[in-house]
Amino acid sequence: MPKRQPRDSQEAGWEFLASELKRRRLAAGLTQEEVGLRAFASGSYITHFEKMGRKPSPEMAAQLDVALETDGFFERLCRKLLEKSPFAAYFAKAAELEKLATKICDFESMTVPGLLQTAAYARALTIAHHPLAEDEIIEDLVSSRIERARLITDTPRPEYWAIVHECALHVPVGGQAAMAEQLEHIADLMRARKVLLQVIPLQAGAHSIMGKSLRLMEFDDAPPTAYTEGAYSGNLLDEPAMVKQTQGAYDRLRAAALSPEASLLLIETAAEEHRRCATTT
Known part of the structure; x- marks a missing residue:
């Protein structure tokens, strides 16, 4: 089955989060497995986040901030994107x-x-x-x-x-x-x-x-x-x-x-x- 593509304008924000995660991970010289260990997740989860196969929750985003020492950047961005949702x-x-x-x-x-x-x-x-x-x-x-x-x-x-x-x-x-x-x-x-x-x-x-x-x-x-x-x-x-x-x-x-x-x-x-x-x- 072809992969489903989201339709709403928030997608650009999630794409930015995914690209920033990969960019900052590479800048830190870390593999996906190493970031996963630091964030209490598997390396495959980090892969999913970077490829937008899955989007992190605010709690997971906070763990990514700890792993990459990004001072709350990913958590703030994740919460901001979710705030734009028309749903509860x-x-x-x-x-x-x-x-x-x-x-x-x-x-x-x-x-x-x-x-x-x-x-x-x-x-x-x-x-x-x-x-x-x-x-x-x-x-x-x-x-x-x-x-x-x-x-x-x-x-x-x-x-x-x-x-x-x-x-x-x-x-x-x-x-x-x-x-x-x-x-x-x-x-x-x-x-x-x-x-x-x-x-x-x-x-x-x-x-x-x-x-x-x-x-x-x-x-x-x-x-x-x-x-x-x-x-x-x-x-x-x-x-x-x-x-x-x-x-x-x-x-x-x-x-x-x-x-x-x-x-x-x-x-x-x-x-x-x-x-x-x-x-x-």
């Missing part, structure tokens, strides 16, 4: 990584995953999170989410697999008509083979990630990562043992979920129910 600070790094992913696996327990959301659905969620925000701010946030969603319809695109709980199909976010539109959109994507999606039925009972969300991302030339999110917080995980544990949890979700074919039928049925309610109220 805790999600900004994950949003950058998803543009480079070759495979993304999402799980949501109560909502439709962001990459599958329609504008009406996203707007209702955004207003619920920011009830006093001005309309212009709401629309900017919605536009950013819809722009993200192009990721799974553009070419090239990552392999995208999502699992949602059946609860997410029945909560009328934005009203019955908006919810019908949302589920019809998901069904269209599934029928067009743009996404693989499974639903965990109510009858499945307890499962391994109840009340949480989880995202797994894989890359051509970098180790996989996991991202978990709670209320106003998120954690990007790249420690191999932790990522392996989250992959196991996702595998158990797949085992508990309906097949894609049965899931599509359930989604279509729920969409019809919301559409019927919208026309009779």
Whole structure:
């Protein structure tokens, strides 16, 4: 699969960070392995940073400053680039990584995953999170989410697999008509083979990630990562043992979920129910 290329204007800043890392490493007479040892990372991670296969977190950028004695330069630059993101600070790094992913696996327990959301659905969620925000701010946030969603319809695109709980199909976010539109959109994507999606039925009972969300991302030339999110917080995980544990949890979700074919039928049925309610109220 061709390597994905990010679209936003921040890319020039990240390219500058990568080139400066290589320039300052060479000026210090250090190999990538030596910088990695000083920054408590592997030499391959430094390679990924220099080639933009991965972008450092502010914490890793601070370790690079220590390794290269750059007096906070990389940490300040990294934080500045993340501040320009239209997304919440805790999600900004994950949003950058998803543009480079070759495979993304999402799980949501109560909502439709962001990459599958329609504008009406996203707007209702955004207003619920920011009830006093001005309309212009709401629309900017919605536009950013819809722009993200192009990721799974553009070419090239990552392999995208999502699992949602059946609860997410029945909560009328934005009203019955908006919810019908949302589920019809998901069904269209599934029928067009743009996404693989499974639903965990109510009858499945307890499962391994109840009340949480989880995202797994894989890359051509970098180790996989996991991202978990709670209320106003998120954690990007790249420690191999932790990522392996989250992959196991996702595998158990797949085992508990309906097949894609049965899931599509359930989604279509729920969409019809919301559409019927919208026309009779």
